[in-house]
Amino acid sequence: MTISLIDSASAMARILGAASDERVTLVREMWAPMAGMYHFIPGGVDLADVHRQNFGFDWDDSSDRLREGLETLEAANAWTRISDALEAGVAALRSADPGVTVPDLTVLLVLGDPRNRHFVDEVQGMSGFGGISGYIAITVWPTERVLERLEAIAVHELHHNIRYSPGGVVWNPATVTVGEHVVSEGLADTFAAELFGDTGPTHFVDPATRRSDEVLAKVASGLGVTGMQDFAAWVLGDATARLFGGQPVGLPTGAGYAAGSRLVAAYLEASGTTAAHEVRTPAAEILRQALPRLGLTPPGQA
Incomplete structure (x- = not known):
């Protein structure tokens, strides 16, 4: 290599x-x-x-x-x-x-x-x-x-x-979900923090966005969305969606990073592992364990 x-x-x-x-x-x-x-x-x-x-x-x-x-x-x-x-x-x-x-x-x-x-x-x-x-x-x-x-x-x-x-993980543009993108950002930010501490998390995400249960719940409601044309709003936020001609969904900049980091933290707490170790873990497995721990419902379940 x-x-x-x-x-x-x-x-x-x-x-x-x-x-x-x-x-x-x-x-x-x-x-x-x-x-x-x-x-x-x-x-x-x-x-x-x-x-x-x-x-x-x-x-x-x-x-x-x-x-x-x-x-x-x-x-x-x-x-x-x-x-x-x-x-x-x-x-x-x-x-x-x-x-x-x-x-x-x-x-x-x-x-x-x-x-x-x-x-x-x-x-x-x-x-x-x-x-x-x-x-x-x-x-x-x-x-x-x-x-x-x-x-x-x-x-x-x-x-x-x-x-x-x-x-x-295979990124298939026809079937990939918002959940995969959100989890991947959470894993990548967490990995960066594992190596470089406080400088790890992506800096354009406001601390209030990272703490917001409302933002987390809103992103969680879109985890099952497919169609990459819609991903900008769910992951990067409404401002980026508008820039690229997408439909805003009511989220601040970096919302998907914030939610992804919380989901990954919940999963890693349950698994006792690291973002480095889970680099190839499917998003579905991470969400299956993380969402209930955060009081959220997995996509497709009432």
Whole structure:
């Protein structure tokens, strides 16, 4: 198993230093090692569009802010810290579950767009995707909070990646439920906390949301929902659902993370295990034990 961290620091420096008409080509080149993440899309994708969809920086921005952001990431030793965290995460997962499949990993860290209000305000400068085996994409704006959480952000995505690698949980877009997505976020946040303590939990989830029984009950009412077009509202909240054209359901930002963490905590208390050990456990099993412990009814039961 190898971890290949793309030298996006050099790539972004080239992009920001290039003539305006050359930048989009360089963005595509930076993302090129990640193209396999979209192997299931006939004809592939435009990687410049992927960059935008992941809240990546606006390559036409001629201000100094992006260069300053890049310098901040480099001064924070971001690439080395993420690589070291992933190595530690892989070791923890293998120790807890020796049968786990760990793929070769290609990892991309990019600057986000500081002018995108949703990215800055709602998700507070962080977006990650690790759900396709072998690939992790992390987009950040280097605030103080994001910088202190770099390791936790990386291993959160690693937990997803291992969960959905061969031998783990199968994410079938036609049948996957909100419950699977919610449980996966709870497991990943808990795993990050197992390794990195207080910096583990995803930071754009308000503490009041994490404590709210109303939020927990509302998310629990949607655990059986299928259809990935509806997942944004149940997991990320209404603001993200609106951004992507989904239907709000009355939930704050990060509601699914909050509920998932409580469900996973209840399950781990019952099982006496860890999120590392349960990386491949089906959501149905976790929910079967966790929901009654929290006084909630499993999906499909009156």
